[in-house]
Amino acid sequence: MVKKKNSNAISVVIGLGKSGISAAKLLKKKGKKVVVIEKERSKEYLEISKRLEVLGITVALGKSLVISSFYPWIEDISEVITSPAIPWDHMTLVQLRNLGIKVQGEISLAWENLKHIPWIAITGTNGKTTVTAMINHVLKKNNINSLMGGNIGYPASEIALNELNNGKSIPSCLVMELSSYQIESASEITPQIGIWTTFTPDHLERHKNIDNYFKIKKKLIDQSSIRIYNSDDEYLNNHKEKLSDGIWISAQGEENGGFRTAYWINQAGIVCEKESELFHSSILSMPGEHNLQNLLIVTAALRKLDLSAEEIKFGLSDFYGVPHRLEYIGKIDNIKVFNDSKATNYDSAIVGLKSIQDPLVVLAGGKIKQGEPSKWLEQLNKSACSIYLFGESAQSLKELILESGFKAHLSIHRSLTEASFAAFKMGKGLGASSILLSPACSSFDQYQNFEERGNDFKELFKKYKEKV
Structure with missing residues (x-):
């Protein structure tokens, strides 16, 4: 030593x-x-x-x-x-x-300096960014002093630094998105509210197997005073016996998986809590059943912070989503174009494929991750009229897609630039309703992160529109 x-x-x-x-x-x-x-x-x-x-x-x-x-x-x-x-x-x-020598993650350093403020910690394979942003948006809209950071927005240690520097009033709460990478290096975090949005295999090249990945996220939720789970998630629902007691939500109804949920959407589309009807789910303008799940998760958390149904409804009325997650960016030849660069694995890509009006022109590719592609391939066959592949994984994805029986147009391109311009040009002739960047891969072959990839796609869209 x-x-x-x-x-x-x-x-x-x-x-x-x-x-x-x-x-x-x-x-x-x-x-x-x-x-x-x-x-x-x-x-x-x-x-x-x-x-x-x-x-x-x-x-x-x-x-x-x-x-x-x-x-x-x-x-x-x-x-x-x-x-x-x-x-x-x-x-x-x-x-x-x-x-x-003491080794700790950046998030642990931040926790040391911010643990006097209540944390709302959001984790999950998919959905955590939207839920984090939605909670913070509603709090801000209702003049509640909250700050958002972690895996989205500001690094947690930057929030701590700003708190030391400005000497202003202490925030009411911190809304923190936490990835498995951050959680595994910060076992001491004990949030006031812990939220688990979804769970599917991801980051297995880092965590070795799904059990390790599950245990990392479970530890954060176990250490939370209030726990919120998504019972519409197949894995979480099937492993309820391994999870600590908490609040369960379901967009599929009051009864789900053999038990009664605390928050659900009834047949009339109304968000319900116990014996009360809170507000109609159409207040959220974002597409897809996954966003109804997000809506319920957010409602459960905000009710635990003593917000009324009217305050939640007011806050949600102008929330339109987060960049790079099913982000609508405009039209080409009357075809809607969406940026879903944040879909960095098969399961998150499926969500977008199901949520956007088909037939779809799909752009996919990047650095391939470990995972089970069968359901993704099945959804491509249902939704896509054309697929444009790009980047490091293009050839591997082509072989997978063809083996699944895909019969429509499929092409390979060196870069997102080439794939995008080809897709924009051919979309109308293919009879597409939408063009969707849905990589199903990480961005690390050609970009620093998914944000850079998504921003590049948006710039390519602008250039093509100016050109034509």
């Missing part, structure tokens, strides 16, 4: 991403000596380094995540802060722990 000199204790932050930068600034604000290591040496990172060094933060570029990168400070390191992108069982993190 390394003996550390407390008088020279150093906090090391791994990476110059958003969470790394905010973590470094927060630690510095709290009087720590801070070093950031970053493997890249790009012009962008050089500029960021200069700005951080003005604040007294040391930045070491060109440092890969290997134990030797920590040697210049190894005897003085008191803690290492890592981003969600780095696997929690990475060999170097294990070596650091074996040296007696």
